[in-house]
Amino acid sequence: MKHALSKSASKQSSVVMSDETYNQFRTFIYEQTGISFQNNQKYLLESRLLPRLKEHKLASYEDYYHYLRFDTYRDKELSALFELITTNETYFYRDIPQLENFMKTIVPAMMEANKATKQIRIWSAACSTGDEPYTLAIMLLEHLPLAGWTIEILATDINDAVLTQARAGVYDAHTLRHVPITLKRKYFVEQKGHFTLTAAVKGRVKFMNLNLYDRPRLKLVRGIDTVFCRNCLIYFDDKAKWQIVTDLQATLKPNGYLVIGFSESLTNMGNLFRTMQTGRSVVYQKV
Numbered sequence: 001m002k003h004a005l006s007k008s009a010s011k012q013s014s015v016v017m018s019d020e021t022y023n024q025f026r027t028f029i030y031e032q033t034g035i036s037f038q039n040n041q042k043y044l045l046e047s048r049l050l051p052r053l054k055e056h057k058l059a060s061y062e063d064y065y066h067y068l069r070f071d072t073y074r075d076k077e078l079s080a081l082f083e084l085i086t087t088n089e090t091y092f093y094r095d096i097p098q099l100e101n102f103m104k105t106i107v108p109a110m111m112e113a114n115k116a117t118k119q120i121r122i123w124s125a126a127c128s129t130g131d132e133p134y135t136l137a138i139m140l141l142e143h144l145p146l147a148g149w150t151i152e153i154l155a156t157d158i159n160d161a162v163l164t165q166a167r168a169g170v171y172d173a174h175t176l177r178h179v180p181i182t183l184k185r186k187y188f189v190e191q192k193g194h195f196t197l198t199a200a201v202k203g204r205v206k207f208m209n210l211n212l213y214d215r216p217r218l219k220l221v222r223g224i225d226t227v228f229c230r231n232c233l234i235y236f237d238d239k240a241k242w243q244i245v246t247d248l249q250a251t252l253k254p255n256g257y258l259v260i261g262f263s264e265s266l267t268n269m270g271n272l273f274r275t276m277q278t279g280r281s282v283v284y285q286k287v
Ligand SMILES: C[S@@+](CC[C@H](N)C(=O)[O-])C[C@H]1O[C@@H](n2cnc3c(N)ncnc32)[C@H](O)[C@@H]1O
Pocket: 033, 034, 035, 086, 087, 088, 089, 090, 091, 094, 125, 126, 127, 128, 129, 132, 156, 157, 158, 159, 162, 210, 211, 212, 213, 229, 230, 231, 232, 235, 261
């Protein structure tokens, strides 16, 4: 399925994605991930995918499309595609008021619900480089009433590259800009401008690749007390968002919680969740 990159095509500017091919890619990406590319995003997709054409010495985007659909190594290539089309912006202690509300409202409710087992299961469902689940791990470690409890934090993403970074647990100062200084000293080891998480935090989070648009695989996740799916739903259209939120709801225990991004919203989900206004953010509780 490989096609030699012709001399003229090797110049970046000469490889152009036709509208028809753009639509094929959009449909393909949507079917695979639920991520919606808009009418005006062709150039964005073109520039993101160009390195793959070069890597495989393909002459055109059409060839790359066929490679993705039919090549023997398509599964490996899909992983490369997901790395290129996802937006992975994240940082530690993102949206502090929302996290404080989680500690003040949801954590006591989960402790009450689970007082017999003293176990809590939290899922960071679009965890990127791990900043969100590790932030939760630190906040929960610091919460004295949870001493003696078993806290499981599952962290998943569709992008293998960010998961590799997450497992390494090494960050730069900018990513940690909102971490209180005492906690930075307590939970990170600094070396030449890089900050490595201590084993106490790293050991609390289990990372896995999981595509939120993969319904059969989501059925394998059950018994979650709170799922965080922040700053990810914005990449889906209403149909994909409805499917994903429905599937996330099914992973929760009765009365479990869904936390979405501060600037995100859910409409017409009344039969799945009751909404709770906590401070300036909304939390969704499974009906
Ligand atoms: C902007 S980051 C948000 C990270 C973190 N939740 C936060 O709020 O800081 C969005 C993440 O969603 C992931 N993502 C996008 N589509 C996904 C899908 N279908 N399944 C799983 N993860 C997905 C991306 O790879 C990316 O890492």
